[in-house]
Amino acid sequence: MSTATTGLLADPHARTVLATTATLGASCGLAGTLLVLRRRALLGDAAGHATLPGIVGAGALSLAVGGSGREPWVLVVGAVLGAVAGIAVVHWIRRATRLPADAAMAIALGSLFGLGTAMLSALQQVEGGHGAGLESLVTGDAATLVRADLWTTAAVAVACIALTSWLMDDLRALAFDEDFSRSVGRPAGWLDALVSAMAIANIVAGMRAVGLVLSVALLVIPAAAARPWCRTMGGMMVVAALLGAAGAVAGTLASAAVADAPTGPFIVLSCGGLLAASLAIAPRVRDARTGAAA
Amino acid sequence: MTDDHERLAISIDALDVAYGPRTVLQGATVGIRAGAMTAIVGPNGAGKSTLLRAVMGMLPFSGSVRVLGGPIDACRKRVAYVPQRAAVDWDFPITVRQVAEMGAHARLGWFGFTGRRARRESLEALADVGLADLAARPIGELSGGQQQRAFVARALAQRADLVLLDEPFASIDATTERDLLDLLAKLRDRGTTVVVVHHDLSTVRDRFDDAVLVRGTVIAHGAARKVMTAELLARTYGDAPGHGTASA
Numbered sequence: 001m002s003t004a005t006t007g008l009l010a011d012p013h014a015r016t017v018l019a020t021t022a023t024l025g026a027s028c029g030l031a032g033t034l035l036v037l038r039r040r041a042l043l044g045d046a047a048g049h050a051t052l053p054g055i056v057g058a059g060a061l062s063l064a065v066g067g068s069g070r071e072p073w074v075l076v077v078g079a080v081l082g083a084v085a086g087i088a089v090v091h092w093i094r095r096a097t098r099l100p101a102d103a104a105m106a107i108a109l110g111s112l113f114g115l116g117t118a119m120l121s122a123l124q125q126v127e128g129g130h131g132a133g134l135e136s137l138v139t140g141d142a143a144t145l146v147r148a149d150l151w152t153t154a155a156v157a158v159a160c161i162a163l164t165s166w167l168m169d170d171l172r173a174l175a176f177d178e179d180f181s182r183s184v185g186r187p188a189g190w191l192d193a194l195v196s197a198m199a200i201a202n203i204v205a206g207m208r209a210v211g212l213v214l215s216v217a218l219l220v221i222p223a224a225a226a227r228p229w230c231r232t233m234g235g236m237m238v239v240a241a242l243l244g245a246a247g248a249v250a251g252t253l254a255s256a257a258v259a260d261a262p263t264g265p266f267i268v269l270s271c272g273g274l275l276a277a278s279l280a281i282a283p284r285v286r287d288a289r290t291g292a293a294a
Numbered sequence: 295m296t297d298d299h300e301r302l303a304i305s306i307d308a309l310d311v312a313y314g315p316r317t318v319l320q321g322a323t324v325g326i327r328a329g330a331m332t333a334i335v336g337p338n339g340a341g342k343s344t345l346l347r348a349v350m351g352m353l354p355f356s357g358s359v360r361v362l363g364g365p366i367d368a369c370r371k372r373v374a375y376v377p378q379r380a381a382v383d384w385d386f387p388i389t390v391r392q393v394a395e396m397g398a399h400a401r402l403g404w405f406g407f408t409g410r411r412a413r414r415e416s417l418e419a420l421a422d423v424g425l426a427d428l429a430a431r432p433i434g435e436l437s438g439g440q441q442q443r444a445f446v447a448r449a450l451a452q453r454a455d456l457v458l459l460d461e462p463f464a465s466i467d468a469t470t471e472r473d474l475l476d477l478l479a480k481l482r483d484r485g486t487t488v489v490v491v492h493h494d495l496s497t498v499r500d501r502f503d504d505a506v507l508v509r510g511t512v513i514a515h516g517a518a519r520k521v522m523t524a525e526l527l528a529r530t531y532g533d534a535p536g537h538g539t540a541s542a
Binding site: 037166167169170172173175176177178179180182183184185186227230231232233235236 | 350352367370371373374375376377381382383386387388389392393395396399400404405412432448452
């Protein structure tokens with residue numbers, strides 16, 4: 001362990017930062033498994049990018065009424081509204097046109113993120129360049145995390161664990177065989193809304209740590225890395241949560257070693273490394289098992 | 295006909311279904327007997343699966359569809375639906391036991407309070423279809439025939455009075471098809487109504503009680519031996535693709 005890392009662990013603020021990103025990684029791994037198995041990963045990406053205009057709009061509104069433009073609750077409300085609007089836009093494009101789902105999501109993702117970026121530039125002009133400090137939310141800056149972020153992230157994680165444990169059988173049935181699930185009268189629309197809500201909660205909880213552009217990667221990559229090792233959805237959630245936490249901690253430490261580095265890209269790269277390792281090792285382990293069995 | 299109504303598991307009257315501008319079924323009228331094993335037969339694109347999906351209330355239609363004596367929403371838990379193979383993600387991380395448990399949950403509830411009972415009943419259902427040894431295996435590791443058996447086990451665990459299967463024999467071999475037909479006949483003998491969208495005309499006459507011939511509407515329905523005549527099959531298949539299989 002380098003001296004920089006040892007020093008980091010001795011510092012209470014650094015411990016808060018690490019605990020927050022680890023919790024976030026675990027929570028994203030769990031919620032991301034649902035998103036991947038329900039084939040909604042791109043919808044999560046669209047929701048993540050759509051938070052930007054929501055955040056900038058909320059920040060601007062706060063400044064207009066004499067606030068600081070960066071009150072956490074204001075930004076959270078803006079982010080949630082943005083994400084929900086993003087998903088609504090996807091559904092609207094699908095209804096209004098005959099475009100396939102992926103095209104609708106790509107359109108919503110690009111245009112809403114473009115809108116957010118333009119709004120951020122405008123805000124920076126008006127505010128003499130500091131843009132209310134919202135830029136760090138795009139790629140994440142874990143150094144800005146405080147105790148309250150840890151509690152928020154933990155609350156999101158606990159809610160996700162509770163909801164998925166309670167509704168596991170229902171969510172599994174829907175993701176595996178939607179026709180059957182509907183045929184016995186299960187509320188597919190509500191269950192899908194819940195999957196989206198969990199993704200949005202994690203994206204918003206993680207915007208300060210990983211940033212909203214890369215948040216979907218932390219949802220999807222641990223789930224993808226867990227898939228080859230798991231026979232059940234519950235098992236996949238646990239493994240994805242562990243991999244997400246490991247990737248988040250490794251990425252946070254790595255970004256701390258580089259001065260002024262954003263945290264999000266390092267966390268996503270660490271998770272990507274875990275995914276590459278998982279995909280490289282899994283077939284060999286499987287071959288070895290089949291070889292032993294034969 | 296009115297006297298027979300209690301004896302009908304499904305009664306469909308003047309059913310019209312359209313996908314956008316394309317009419318798939320028009321004026322389809324048919325009664326499916328309770329406790330019988332019925333094959334729904336017709337060329338590709340004739341509307342067989344659409345008929346099944348309309349019965350399940352899974353698409354908009356006009357006309358009247360009554361299932362087990364009432365609207366489908368009043369009896370969903372008593373109806374087991376097995377979708378086409380292509381509609382299911384076979385790589386999904388789910389074990390054979392968990393597939394069967396879906397049936398038990400449909401009847402007992404979804405919120406984990408019924409876990410032990412659902413588990414026991416699904417294992418019994420798997421034993422019934424000869425899959426007890428494979429209960430812990432992921433569904434994707436099973437053969438096509440075994441996968442269909444797992445779905446029949448799901449219907450058993452649901453204790454359904456009516457089982458609808460959409461092309462369960464697609465891409466499985468003749469021996470497996472025979473075994474599955476035996477299994478469905480066993481289900482019928484216990485009093486369950488079995489409805490199968492079916493492709494293989496050669497088995498309809500011998501293995502099914504009734505047949506419904508479909509091509510854009512119901513061409514004919516009744517006892518399989520009476521309906522599967524050269525003349526009616528010619529009317530159903532005509533010059534449609536799949537005519538070659540009508541030689542039976």
